[in-house]
Amino acid sequence: MNRAMRSPGDWWRGWLPRDIDLPLLLGLLALAALSLVVVYSAGGGDTDMVFKQAMRLGLGFVLLLICARIPPSAFRRWSPWFYGLCLLLLVAVVVAGEGKGAQRWLDLGVLRFQPSELMKLALPMMLAWYFHERVLPPRLGALLVAAVMVGVPVVLITIQPDLGTALLVALSGAFVIYLAGLSWWWILGALLAISAYAPVHWTYFMHDYQKQRVYNFLDPNADPLGSGWQTMQSQIAVGSGGLSGKGWTEGTQSQLEFLPERHTDFILAVYSEEFGWIGVAVLLVLYLFVVGRALWIASQAKDTYGRLVAGAVAMTFFVYVLVNGAMVTAMMPVKGVPLPLVSYGGTSAVSLLIAFGLLMSAYAHRRMLG
DSSP states (O other): OOGGGOOGGGGGGGTSOTTOOHHHHHHHHHHHHHHHHHHHHHTTSOHHHHHHHHHHHHHHHHHHHHHHHSOHHHHHHHHHHHHHHHHHHHHHHHHHOBOSSSOOBEEOSSOEEOHHHHHHHHHHHHHHHHHHTSOSSOOHHHHHHHHHHHHHHHHHHHTTTOHHHHHHHHHHHHHHHHHTTOOHHHHHHHHHHHHHHHHHHHHHTOOHHHHHHHHHHHOGGGSTTTTTHHHHHHHHHHHHTTTTOSOTTOOHHHHTTOSTTTTTTTHHHHHHHHHHHHHHHHHHHHHHHHHHHHHHHHHHOSSHHHHHHHHHHHHHHHHHHHHHHHHHTTSSOOOOOOOTTTSSOSHHHHHHHHHHHHHHHHHHTTTOOO
């Protein structure tokens, strides 16, 4: 559009990429702004923590806008290389990683990050690249190759050990395979196979602390001052918020430090206590808007690669919200799953915003094939 012909309402197109989806961008910005508000409270008024979170989110949005300018065909060409790099990083984590009771992080001196978060994006990109030139719905041979692509990173993440993230990575790949047209018979067969394998994994491969999380989920009152403490304090925080909450920075569970991991995995409990049912309802509506808009954008993609990646990003994002909410309210065992774009942290937020950048790219280039 000629600059002289732009209407006053088009001022934003001067600095945004062509045809970027403004409603989705505004939804993501609203989540980021909410993150800074809640991180300040969960961190006990630590402005340094807020500044670091703002810098990470700012980097994520810059990368989102950069990715939106790049056509999906370029991402398709890069997908195998990105997937291979992430596999090498996962191997490096197994060899020389660090973390709380597990090897999940790589520390490069100036940068510390979780390669498994990058794999949540690399795997859907790789599978979408693989299915792009193939007949869909996929046949048995293609499904077996896709299963190997999913299985290798899942195994590497599981042995860190990080079973929760491994399951989320597997789901991100499963969404691509599903969107490629997988038959419901195959889905039913996969569910039956997983159900049959679950007791074997529990008996021979689950670590004691992972089993303890399941026991805590089934009966948190069995050890209320020990392993059940986190779950019980989270439930107290969520329930005590009532209809409208206690007010910003006024939550007793977080401010008096009863709630562990309050600025990361359990930040939703802090938010619930301070803003109540009304605040949680607003947050869920915002999340549903982002997911719905992302699914609509996926439906507008004109090539297989863009459609599969965009659809997988939207569905995986929804699962992150669902799992974190279920964990905080004791409807699922405790897992190290942050509330997307709200919890304090860098790797998860930046990788998610890059993923939305790919989705924006599919929308911005929806009139182009390739």
